[in-house]
Amino acid sequence: MPPEPPASSSAPTAPSTARGAATSRRIIDAAAVEFAARGIAGARIDRIIAAAHTNKAQLYGYFGSKDGLFDAVVADRVSFTTEARPFDAADLPGWAVGLYDHNLRQPDLVRLIAWIRLERRPTGLWFDSADHEQKLAEIAAEQAAGRLCAGDPFDLLTLVISMACAWSPASGVYTATAEEPAADHERRRALLRECVARAVAP
Numbered sequence: 001m002p003p004e005p006p007a008s009s010s011a012p013t014a015p016s017t018a019r020g021a022a023t024s025r026r027i028i029d030a031a032a033v034e035f036a037a038r039g040i041a042g043a044r045i046d047r048i049i050a051a052a053h054t055n056k057a058q059l060y061g062y063f064g065s066k067d068g069l070f071d072a073v074v075a076d077r078v079s080f081t082t083e084a085r086p087f088d089a090a091d092l093p094g095w096a097v098g099l100y101d102h103n104l105r106q107p108d109l110v111r112l113i114a115w116i117r118l119e120r121r122p123t124g125l126w127f128d129s130a131d132h133e134q135k136l137a138e139i140a141a142e143q144a145a146g147r148l149c150a151g152d153p154f155d156l157l158t159l160v161i162s163m164a165c166a167w168s169p170a171s172g173v174y175t176a177t178a179e180e181p182a183a184d185h186e187r188r189r190a191l192l193r194e195c196v197a198r199a200v201a202p
Helices: 018-042 045-052 056-063 066-084 089-105 108-119 130-144 153-164 182-200
Strands: none
Touching: 018 045, 018 056, 018 066, 018 108, 045 056, 056 066, 066 089, 066 108, 089 130, 089 153, 089 182, 130 153, 153 182
8 A cells, every 4th residue: 555645844724714614624524434444544545535525735735744634633523522511520420421322423532542542642641631621620629529539530530431431432342332222222321320420429
């Protein structure tokens, strides 16, 4: 397989028109599918531009490089997940169930994170965002009020996310899909809610 073409030598620029924004959106959505399925190294720009009905000049113009496009895809999917299920430190069991449901409908982010672990950062925090810091601050406030168990807020958040992703594409045991019987999902939601509630109880 031939190597990917070099990235554009110019800095990426945000689209300035509605048509450009629509093209950028198509690129991100097509790239999300490609990266989630094949990772960073395995993804092909030719497949992405074909699916997005655009060309390499536009892709590199908006995103600069393949790595820049991957970063944009991850940021887009993180933002979408945050908006789809707002964080609520006062209801971590309900938030965890919301993540379970989101992973059924939109599994791309979990797959992308798995590729980050495999191809970029095998250890440590894979992102740095103000949204993440806000979550930790809200957890600390609930702990100070005696409504959550003591401990490092980061560890508590990591535990809840891991429990919510127990049946996600990142699972080492079983990946649930939206096509499964509704009763299976209801059983898991109930178990997840109960286990998270017990884990974070003061």
